Amino acid sequence: MPNPRASAEALEHLVEPARLKKRWKKLDEKWLDEAEVAQRTLQRFWDGERLRRSSFYQICEAIGVDWKLVAVEEEPEPKLDPKPEPDLISERASELESVVLGVELDVSKYTLEELHFLVEMLLRQIKTQGDGTLKLSYYKKGSLQLFLTGSAEDIERLFSLIGSEEFSEIVSLVEYGAPSEIQEHLLLSVRTPNERERQKIGTIEIIRSGDADLIELNEVDLSGAILADAILSDIVLTGANLKGAVLTHTFLDGTDLSGADLSNTDLRANLSGANLKGADLRWANLSGAKLWGANVEEARFAHNQGIDFALEADLKRRGAIFEDDPGERLFSHTPSNPLVPR
Numbered sequence: 001m002p003n004p005r006a007s008a009e010a011l012e013h014l015v016e017p018a019r020l021k022k023r024w025k026k027l028d029e030k031w032l033d034e035a036e037v038a039q040r041t042l043q044r045f046w047d048g049e050r051l052r053r054s055s056f057y058q059i060c061e062a063i064g065v066d067w068k069l070v071a072v073e074e075e076p077e078p079k080l081d082p083k084p085e086p087d088l089i090s091e092r093a094s095e096l097e098s099v100v101l102g103v104e105l106d107v108s109k110y111t112l113e114e115l116h117f118l119v120e121m122l123l124r125q126i127k128t129q130g131d132g133t134l135k136l137s138y139y140k141k142g143s144l145q146l147f148l149t150g151s152a153e154d155i156e157r158l159f160s161l162i163g164s165e166e167f168s169e170i171v172s173l174v175e176y177g178a179p180s181e182i183q184e185h186l187l188l189s190v191r192t193p194n195e196r197e198r199q200k201i202g203t204i205e206i207i208r209s210g211d212a213d214l215i216e217l218n219e220v221d222l223s224g225a226i227l228a229d230a231i232l233s234d235i236v237l238t239g240a241n242l243k244g245a246v247l248t249h250t251f252l253d254g255t256d257l258s259g260a261d262l263s264n265t266d267l268r269a270n271l272s273g274a275n276l277k278g279a280d281l282r283w284a285n286l287s288g289a290k291l292w293g294a295n296v297e298e299a300r301f302a303h304n305q306g307i308d309f310a311l312e313a314d315l316k317r318r319g320a321i322f323e324d325d326p327g328e329r330l331f332s333h334t335p336s337n338p339l340v341p342r
Helices: 008-022 029-035 039-046 053-063 087-095 112-127 152-161 165-177 195-208 309-317
Strands: 098-106 135-140 143-149 188-191
Touching (some): 008 029, 029 039, 029 053, 039 053, 087 195, 098 152, 098 195, 112 143, 135 195, 143 195, 152 188
Antiparallel strands (some): 098 188, 135 143
């Protein structure tokens, strides 16, 4: 069954009015964040190109239109579902025990150092209550959400802790050690992840286990994923959403990341021979990153730690686009991701 594409008529009469009502630009950051897709994927949606089914569904859902009315009518109606297609992902997701820990805190108001301290201390205190199996799969900003996997016993323990006197003591410990700006403003909640979130956790766990070559990863949502040390060499990740992901020491040599969103990532990784054509690398930390032989044509850079004048000149010669003032990188640096495992 072919992947769906938007009809010109639906784009004009359904999607465009919905966009104007929300006062979003055609490639608005809010739309990208809510649909959890890369800019290149949203552009392809506007161009009427075929998209991964989950991406098409999420784009329509975010703007508030029915995907069935947007997809080209003459094609067989795809059974769209927000979850990825590969059976392996569904199987892995069903095997995992996972939980979402919500931290009701506006992360935009605090420094990365403050948030890192908060998350590190919070996870450390919670792990002491069980067998220490809980680990961070990915995170989502806004009000901070931490997507965790672990043993059934530890997750059941976390659920039972919420609202208990013991949990109040944990929160008090975290608040007491946290910067003064965060104290008395920390509220935690715990819930079961929805199906879409479970699918994402399953995808991340497959990648971590070294089986990335067994699943389809074009346009995949891996935003905020913790993939430090993962092996993704020679994998196709065109148009993938990796915004804010932790890719420290990740093997990305020979990987096709054309059109991918790599903004705000910890990208201290091996990118030698990677295809970065049209990728967004703004605010990415590239300290020590290996870029030998990488295709950087039309790749966008700005405010990157780890790029000196010589490397910038070389990347520009190879077709990269720099959108910041070179002098800015001499006196400032991109802070490390607050959720990078220490």
